[in-house]
Amino acid sequence: MRDVDIAEAARLSGVRASTLRFYEEKGLIASHGRRGLRRLFDPAVLDRLALIALGRAAGFSLDEIATMFAPDGRPRIDRRMLAAKAEELDRTIRKLNAMRDGLRHAAACPAPSHMECPTFRRLLRAAASGAIGERKARRPPRKSLAATGREKGRAREP
Amino acid sequence: MRDVDIAEAARLSGVRASTLRFYEEKGLIASHGRRGLRRLFDPAVLDRLALIALGRAAGFSLDEIATMFAPDGRPRIDRRMLAAKAEELDRTIRKLNAMRDGLRHAAACPAPSHMECPTFRRLLRAAASGAIGERKARRPPRKSLAATGREKGRAREP
DNA sequence: CTGCCAGTTCAAGTCAACTTGAGGTCAAGG
DNA sequence: CCTTGACCTCAAGTTGACTTGAACTGGCAG
Structure with a gap:
């Protein structure tokens, strides 16, 4: 399998297509090319998304996570x-x-x-006295399971 | 000591005056009266602020915390x-x-x-796979120590 | 009496990480 | 060839917990 489109990447990673676009805009992932308008990702993007998920789970911000990739795209973690x-x-x-x-x-x-x-x-x-520091449980994500592939037709939660 | 003003409440609780106003607006605390324009708080507000701090530290939202007070103002915690x-x-x-x-x-x-x-x-x-749920460490507060009492003159952090 | 300045109100801004909306494009299927 | 619908872009909205700015007020020291 060479080059997954955004719907497939979303399905395989469990990350929403809109989030993938957002991550690309932020420089966290890169699309490899286009077919027409549509982004094509290298399958390696899935590893990268896993690393991003791990970083998020560990409490790193997206900006911090961004520093964890060498310019060549391979993880370079201090x-x-x-x-x-x-x-x-x-x-x-x-x-x-x-x-x-x-x-x-x-x-x-x-x-x-x-x-x-x-x-x-x-x-x-x-x-x-502040001895018990601040913390905030992240509000839960919309849907953690793999997306359906449709982006517009998704039932909107109120 | 009867009736603390907002600066004093801020000093004693370590909560900023702006936050106290915000909490009052949200109905989490109530001022007891005014001297001129200035709010006066019952010293009991300090207990209440401690309870709010505790709730926050435990991960409750302000809205949830609001439900923890009976109409009479005494904590009524499920x-x-x-x-x-x-x-x-x-x-x-x-x-x-x-x-x-x-x-x-x-x-x-x-x-x-x-x-x-x-x-x-x-x-x-x-x-x-999402097995390690989301979480986010709250960004640290501006200043956890008791405020200086001045609100406008505070050095602004860039 | 006057001016200071800590207090006031209200609207708007901030932050992070996304999501949503409106309007547009294009590859593929009929 | 034409429609369809998944994808595109870009701007704006969302959430929670506050903070900040601008414009104003009034008790108290001098």
């Missing part, structure tokens, strides 16, 4: 950057662990009001 | 909601753990290119 991100993740994980335990306790706590539960109040103080 | 959030955090934590370990390995891996490292490729596949 190991120190990976280690730093691992450290960052570790810190995040520790905070989330504390938060989860606190929530769990608060959920099970028999105190009539949460305000009377020492554990909850301790959490509260930690949050107020 | 324990099942806390348990559910704890579960969610737990899932997130597991994914982040896997990601951290993978990154750690990739950072230390002796393979000449990451693409030749089986662990890295396994991670890649997991990410491509």
Whole structure:
């Protein structure tokens, strides 16, 4: 199989066609040529998309991910950057662990009001002092599964 | 101390005055009255801000947090909601753990290119298949420490 | 009495990562 | 040859949580 079109790339990668165009515009991927108007991608774009997905999942921004590719297109990933991100993740994980335990306790706590539960109040103080850093769960994607191939006809979610 | 003004509330809570106004507009906090134009807050607003900070840190949206207050202003937190959030955090934590370990390995891996490292490729596949859900580390706040009290004169970051 | 300046309002801007809309093109099938 | 519909471009919209700008106000020090 040589040269996949955008619908196929979308189907195979699970990334929407509009996102592929967006990524191309951002320089994260490149189309190899055109057939008429239509982009043609090298199948290697799928590896690249996987790497992008991995980077996103690890918490890298698209701009950061862009730096992970050498000019020749092959990944050139700074190991120190990976280690730093691992450290960052570790810190995040520790905070989330504390938060989860606190929530769990608060959920099970028999105190009539949460305000009377020492554990909850301790959490509260930690949050107020900023000891439990910010974080935000990404809003879920529209559809993570492979697209249907049709782009216009997709049922629009309200 | 009865009735803090916005600058004081900001100083004591570490939340910016503009954010306090925003929270008030959203109905998350309420000012108790005015002196001239200036809002006056009941000191209890500080507890409320702590609870909001906690909720944010746990990953609740402001809208969700808004539901955690009874009409009388006292927190009325659904324990099942806390348990559910704890579960969610737990899932997130597991994914982040896997990601951290993978990154750690990739950072230390002796393979000449990451693409030749089986662990890295396994991670890649997991990410491509969506097994490692989305997440996004919130961009860091401007200043987590207590504000200076001046709002206009603050050095603007470029 | 006057001016200062921290406070006020309201609209608009920011950021990231996409998505959507309108209007256009073209390769292939009938 | 003509239609069809998937793809194209480019601009603008979306989301959440705020921040910023411009124009204004009023309590208090001098």
